[in-house]
Amino acid sequence: GQQLNQSPQSMFIQEGEDVSMNCTSSSIFNTWLWYKQDPGEGPVLLIALYKAGELTSNGRLTAQFGITRKDSFLNISASIPSDVGIYFCAGQLVGGSNYKLTFGKGTLLTVNP
Amino acid sequence: NAGVTQTPKFQVLKTGQSMTLQCAQDMNHEYMSWYRQDPGMGLRLIHYSVGAGITDQGEVPNGYNVSRSTTEDFPLRLLSAAPSQTSVYFCASSNPGTSVTDTQYFGPGTRLTVL
Numbered sequence: 029g030q031q032l033n034q035s036p037q038s039m040f041i042q043e044g045e046d047v048s049m050n051c052t053s054s055s056i057f058n059t060w061l062w063y064k065q066d067p068g069e070g071p072v073l074l075i076a077l078y079k080a081g082e083l084t085s086n087g088r089l090t091a092q093f094g095i096t097r098k099d100s101f102l103n104i105s106a107s108i109p110s111d112v113g114i115y116f117c118a119g120q121l122v123g124g125s126n127y128k129l130t131f132g133k134g135t136l137l138t139v140n141p
Numbered sequence: 142n143a144g145v146t147q148t149p150k151f152q153v154l155k156t157g158q159s160m161t162l163q164c165a166q167d168m169n170h171e172y173m174s175w176y177r178q179d180p181g182m183g184l185r186l187i188h189y190s191v192g193a194g195i196t197d198q199g200e201v202p203n204g205y206n207v208s209r210s211t212t213e214d215f216p217l218r219l220l221s222a223a224p225s226q227t228s229v230y231f232c233a234s235s236n237p238g239t240s241v242t243d244t245q246y247f248g249p250g251t252r253l254t255v256l
Contacts, residue, residue, distance in 0.1 A: 034183075061244060070145075070231050070247030071184070116183060128174070128199070129245060131183040
């Protein structure tokens with residue numbers, strides 16, 4: 029099935045550093061989503077992107093929908109310990125619907141205080 | 142407003158046993174989906190429903206059955222559990238549309254181990 033290539037797989041950073049992660053696909057998506065999953069919990073939506081080129085912020089988080097519609101990135105500025113978790117990108121294919129998302133394999137973020 | 146709830150939170154089964162994972166949502170969402178999460182694999186879609194009485198297969202449907210008799214509930218049934226079904230299962234719900242409020246909301250998950 030369709031897969032999203034998410035990188036990096038894991039990151040170990042110091043508190044205060046900025047973080048960047050991205051997702052790429054061979055297919056075109058009409059929606060890109062970024063979720064965060066805390067241990068023992070379900071994914072929680074961070075940012076949703078609906079237009080190519082769109083740049084959206086949510087506090088210290090910024091995400092962009094790539095111009096080619098085949099990629100997206102998420103930046104976290106000035107990381108804090110509570111940023112620890114797994115970050116997933118998810119996409120909705122053209123002609124698809126929001127009940128049928130394709131997920132990346134996740135980026136595990138560890139923040140050292 | 143509880144959102145999406147799942148029960149049980151943990152379950153251990155023996156190979157061949159059957160069970161039902163429960164999912165309920167109180168947001169009046171039309172769409173509901175079941176995903177499984179395995180280490181290093183992200184989330185993969187098992188089954189989904191676009192409304193009461195309507196279900197369809199996702200990417201990895203084998204070994205699972207679903208039904209949607211009400212808008213609120215979407216149970217996932219394992220008819221004969223296998224070790225390969227050891228995973229964390231997430232239920233999600235959403236409404237049709239292309240705004241932030243229409244995106245999928247996830248439950249807390251059910252952690253299933255099949256021995």
